[in-house]
Amino acid sequence: MEQQTDYLLEMIDIDKSFPGVRALDKVQFKLRAGTIHSLMGENGAGKSTLMKCLFGIYKKDGGSVFIEGEEVNFNNPKHALDYGVAMVHQELNQVLHRNVMENVWLGRLPIKKYGLVDTKKMIRDTNEIFKELEIDINPTAIIGTLSVSQRQMIEIAKAVSYDAKIVVLDEPTSSLTEKEVDHLFRITKKLTSQGVGIIYISHRIDEILTISDDITVLRDGQWIATKPAVELDNAEIIRLMVNRELTHRFPEKTNHPSGEMMTVSHLSGKYPPTFSDVTFTLRKGEILGVAGLVGSRRTELLNTIFGVFTRESGEIKLNGELVDISSPEVAKKLGFALITEERRATGLFPMMNIYFNTIIANIKEYGKFLLSQRKIAKDTKRSIDALAVKTPSPKTAIRSLSGGNQQKVIIGRWLLTNPEILLLDEPTRGIDVGAKFEIYQLIINLANEGKGIVMVSSEMPELLGICDRILVMSNGRLAGVVERGKDFGGVEGEQEHILKLAGTFI
Amino acid sequence: MERSKKVGEFLLNYALYIILGAILVTVSIIRPNFIAINNILNIMKQASTKGILALGCAGIIVLGGTDLSIGRMLGLSAAITASLVQSVTYSSRYFQGMTKQLPIIVPLLAAIGVCVVISAINGFGVSKLHMHAFIITLGTQLIAFGANCIYIESQPSGSAQALSTFEKNFLDKAAGNIMIGTLRFPKVVIYFAVLAVVMWIVWNKTKLGKNMFAVGGNQEAAAVSGVNVTKTIMYVYIMAGVLYGIASFLEAARIQSVGANTGINYELDAISACVIGGVSFSGGIGTIQGVVVGAIILQAINYSLYFLGVNPYLQYIIRGIIIVLAVAIDVRKYLVKR
Numbered sequence: 101m102e103q104q105t106d107y108l109l110e111m112i113d114i115d116k117s118f119p120g121v122r123a124l125d126k127v128q129f130k131l132r133a134g135t136i137h138s139l140m141g142e143n144g145a146g147k148s149t150l151m152k153c154l155f156g157i158y159k160k161d162g163g164s165v166f167i168e169g170e171e172v173n174f175n176n177p178k179h180a181l182d183y184g185v186a187m188v189h190q191e192l193n194q195v196l197h198r199n200v201m202e203n204v205w206l207g208r209l210p211i212k213k214y215g216l217v218d219t220k221k222m223i224r225d226t227n228e229i230f231k232e233l234e235i236d237i238n239p240t241a242i243i244g245t246l247s248v249s250q251r252q253m254i255e256i257a258k259a260v261s262y263d264a265k266i267v268v269l270d271e272p273t274s275s276l277t278e279k280e281v282d283h284l285f286r287i288t289k290k291l292t293s294q295g296v297g298i299i300y301i302s303h304r305i306d307e308i309l310t311i312s313d314d315i316t317v318l319r320d321g322q323w324i325a326t327k328p329a330v331e332l333d334n335a336e337i338i339r340l341m342v343n344r345e346l347t348h349r350f351p352e353k354t355n356h357p358s359g360e361m362m363t364v365s366h367l368s369g370k371y372p373p374t375f376s377d378v379t380f381t382l383r384k385g386e387i388l389g390v391a392g393l394v395g396s397r398r399t400e401l402l403n404t405i406f407g408v409f410t411r412e413s414g415e416i417k418l419n420g421e422l423v424d425i426s427s428p429e430v431a432k433k434l435g436f437a438l439i440t441e442e443r444r445a446t447g448l449f450p451m452m453n454i455y456f457n458t459i460i461a462n463i464k465e466y467g468k469f470l471l472s473q474r475k476i477a478k479d480t481k482r483s484i485d486a487l488a489v490k491t492p493s494p495k496t497a498i499r500s501l502s503g504g505n506q507q508k509v510i511i512g513r514w515l516l517t518n519p520e521i522l523l524l525d526e527p528t529r530g531i532d533v534g535a536k537f538e539i540y541q542l543i544i545n546l547a548n549e550g551k552g553i554v555m556v557s558s559e560m561p562e563l564l565g566i567c568d569r570i571l572v573m574s575n576g577r578l579a580g581v582v583e584r585g586k587d588f589g590g591v592e593g594e595q596e597h598i599l600k601l602a603g604t605f606i
Numbered sequence: 607m608e609r610s611k612k613v614g615e616f617l618l619n620y621a622l623y624i625i626l627g628a629i630l631v632t633v634s635i636i637r638p639n640f641i642a643i644n645n646i647l648n649i650m651k652q653a654s655t656k657g658i659l660a661l662g663c664a665g666i667i668v669l670g671g672t673d674l675s676i677g678r679m680l681g682l683s684a685a686i687t688a689s690l691v692q693s694v695t696y697s698s699r700y701f702q703g704m705t706k707q708l709p710i711i712v713p714l715l716a717a718i719g720v721c722v723v724i725s726a727i728n729g730f731g732v733s734k735l736h737m738h739a740f741i742i743t744l745g746t747q748l749i750a751f752g753a754n755c756i757y758i759e760s761q762p763s764g765s766a767q768a769l770s771t772f773e774k775n776f777l778d779k780a781a782g783n784i785m786i787g788t789l790r791f792p793k794v795v796i797y798f799a800v801l802a803v804v805m806w807i808v809w810n811k812t813k814l815g816k817n818m819f820a821v822g823g824n825q826e827a828a829a830v831s832g833v834n835v836t837k838t839i840m841y842v843y844i845m846a847g848v849l850y851g852i853a854s855f856l857e858a859a860r861i862q863s864v865g866a867n868t869g870i871n872y873e874l875d876a877i878s879a880c881v882i883g884g885v886s887f888s889g890g891i892g893t894i895q896g897v898v899v900g901a902i903i904l905q906a907i908n909y910s911l912y913f914l915g916v917n918p919y920l921q922y923i924i925r926g927i928i929i930v931l932a933v934a935i936d937v938r939k940y941l942v943k944r
Contacts, residue, residue: 178832193830195823197890198816206820207832209813216811371943409944 504535662849670889671739718851729843780859823890
């Protein structure tokens with residue numbers, strides 16, 4: 101019993117600030133040996149920042165970290181590994197074209213005579229760990245051919261192979277089936293019985309209540325509570341997580357949805373991973389939210405509607421007329437606009453200036469051969485003024501603007517094409533709170549003008565703050581639709597219902 | 607459906623070997639006397655030097671880079687080799703003070719040394735200065751070319767003519783044949799085979815090889831796992847330098863006269879051999895078997911077209927088409943549909 105009071109890991113008064121944001125404010129986290137300690141909070145609450153400070157990916161501004169009583173300051177994840185602290189990332193960091201065992205032993209391949217790699221030992225050791233964890237994967241299989249859950253198991257096995265005392269699991273179940281989740285939990289049990297401490301990050305409250313010993317809740321970069329799981333229930337956790345005035349973070353909702361403008365029936369994507377059989381309608385002037393866990397295929401849905409990804413079956417009707425959206429060009433002509441999730445990868449031309457980034461989706465409007473510089477300047481200025489983009493000049497390279505202003509430029513780019521339907525994929529990701537408010541106001545204004553808006557978001561408060569209805573996706577299928585202000589007993593009831601729906605098909 | 611899918615997959619996976627087979631079969635049907643051991647040996651012999659270059663270059667491509675400096679580097683290295691192996695009885699030899707033939711290991715080490723230094727500079731530019739391999743090698747190829755011209759121009763005779771008249775021992779060791787019965791088997795093919803085996807072991811059985819694939823496939827994952835990325839890149843470039851040096855040494859003996867233009871465009875053949883052989887320009891993918899077959903296919907195409915007496919300009923066009931085709935098929939293996 102004495103061991104129960106010994107902490108494997110203590111993080112005390114951790115501070116971290118970014119320009120304009122206090123990301124962590126004297127956060128506490130203590131992990132006991134042989135237990136699972138869940139870390140909860142909304143996106144942006146500081147969970148991943150806290151973990152990045154632990155692993156030395158970010159340098160903490162203040163506070164101390166102790167591993168078994170010894171103060172440590174890790175410079176990088178490898179350094180942490182040497183102390184037996186391992187992380188299984190949500191985005192699995194693996195070399196896809198190589199086989200399982202090479203990925204497990206990468207960076208410390210066993211060597212035999214003449215400097216040759218000891219393949220037999222690798223197979224043996226890998227099999228041994230796999231057997232212990234009841235993982236049934238061939239060590240010589242190529243990683244890229246395996247399922248996400250198998251890859252996740254391999255990452256956990258890798259952590260075990262480092263004799264890790266502390267294992268961080270970041271959203272490990274977000275793309276697993278129920279059976280796979282059971283397997284994962286058996287593995288975590290096994291690890292804790294060997295004295296390993298597990299830090300478990302997840303959004304699934306039921307799951308966390310089942311497996312955790314302790315639960316720590318963060319909110320807006322602050323430590324809110326650490327309690328034994330048995331003292332908590334679903335409602336209490338949600339209260340701890342979202343306890344705040346939802347009103348002042350969002351502008352007043354003034355839009356009034358009217359008649360139907362788009363009907364999507366039985367839409368399925370073609371190439372996996374994808375979604376199937378999604379049916380919904382969008383009304384004029386409506387803000388339609390799309391909620392779901394990571395891997396619920398919300399991004400794929402938007403991309404398929406916009407013609408970026410291939411459609412397998414199903415139809416889309418626009419104002420009662422059947423349309424065949426075979427490519428983004430067609431979608432653009434029909435009045436669609438897509439603002440993508442990965443701003444940096446698929447939205448920005450970072451080295452180019454604001455002129456370029458503003459007009460690029462609408463370039464044919466500026467002349468057949470030589471582009472009209474005057475019209476470009478005029479439209480760019482209008483866009484900058486209308487969206488209140490803060491920039492020294494339209495000649496500034498867009499990468500030197502803040503995230504919020506970059507996003508405004510991209511929204512402005514699509515508004516120039518006069519879209520009727522805007523598909524927004526995580527429109528406020530990586531944007532600070534003040535700028536978020538402006539983006540929300542912008543979205544509501546567009547709805548006021550009668551445009552239809554489909555907004556994918558992982559931030560529950562923002563969906564609840566500005567959407568009229570919320571579609572909930574679960575594992576590639578539509579799990580249900582939440583009509584705001586009906587049947588669910590207010591915001592908290594709606595939130596709970598959405599969380600429940602999101603787990604329907606997993 | 608399932609079956610046709612499997613056939614399709616089989617064709618994709620073995621496209622390279624099917625192409626090589628098709629070339630040889632087609633030519634033999636048109637000209638049955640093509641199937642002669644001498645023709646095969648000729649193809650192998652011509653494929654060998656460029657194949658050795660390709661073995662070096664392949665590792666750099668697996669890292670996600672490329673090497674434009676190969677040709678000019680070979681030129682400089684071959685010139686230095688040439689100056690050291692000229693016959694001591696030759697009156698306009700480069701080193702007038704040289705009155706006794708040097709042991710053969712000296713020019714070989716010199717050739718390797720030159721290439722290792724230049725290739726290490728390339729590696730440093732990529733790993734430490736974070737330059738794109740295309741740019742740093744574009745620069746070093748110019749430097750190598752200039753150095754080669756100056757070196758050749760500084761002969762005692764003052765002329766800029768090619769270095770020639772090499773000693774017998776060198777020519778025999780580097781470009782000679784082994785008699786197997788009545789068959790004259792080129793030694794260079796044996797060297798190529800040995801180096802290919804060594805490189806296969808390095809790629810598949812050593813830490814360096816595994817790390818090379820890890821860095822090329824996902825540099826981030828490699829770094830997080832504690833692989834020393836800088837060191838891995840440096841080693842791969844140095845290893846390439848050693849192979850380039852050996853190839854330069856052998857090439858000097860094969861052409862028997864080294865001038866300012868020696869080696870021009872060799873990098874294109876080496877890179878072609880790699881990509882035909884399935885080494886992906888996006889990094890992290892490739893096999894030594896593929897590179898060897900790629901080098902042989904490239905040479906088999908050249909030789910066959912020459913053998914059939916095809917118009918030389920048409921030969922370029924056909925070679926271009928085959929390279930594009932081979933790579934287009936190969937790329938399909940890794941295409942992600944969405």
